[in-house]
């Protein structure tokens with residue numbers, strides 16, 4: 793059985809601690825953006841046909857700073873929760889409505905595939921406009937130099953600006 797897929801036939805009733813580990817590819821995530829392995833520490837509770845999964849995902853993401861355009865790596869932690877019931881135990885219409893809410897999943901009594909849920913939980917932790925650091929100075933609007941590297945003598949500025957900029961002082 794692949795990683796991030798629980799074998800329900802081997803899962804005991806009650807609470808179990810489950811560790812899962814996968815390369816990014818195994819979860820359908822692009823490997824350049826997700827270097828290293830993705831790990832999950834999960835508490836899985838099985839009560840007859842109901843499975844409740846809670847835990848934490850840990851990974852490293854490679855992001856591009858929206859300010860200075862350099863790539864940087866950051867660790868990503870995501871809360872992970874999945875509830876699943878066995879398909880066919882309730883009215884079909886209810887099952888479809890619940891599955892659409894992405895709150896409740898359904899399993900077949902044999903396996904519970906958590907890959908898509910794990911992928912989505914991780915992607916939700918990625919900021920829309922990542923910053924390499926909170927006070928990133930960004931790029932010089934004139935020449936594109938990385939201002940995080942300190943003051944630069946801007947080749948695109950006029951002589952007057954250079955004097956006021958202090959680089960000749």
Ligand SMILES: [Zn+2]
Pocket residue numbers: 857858859860861862923924925928929930
């Ligand atoms: Zn930056």
Ligand SMILES: [Zn+2]
Pocket residue numbers: 932933934935936937944945946947948
């Ligand atoms: Zn410049």
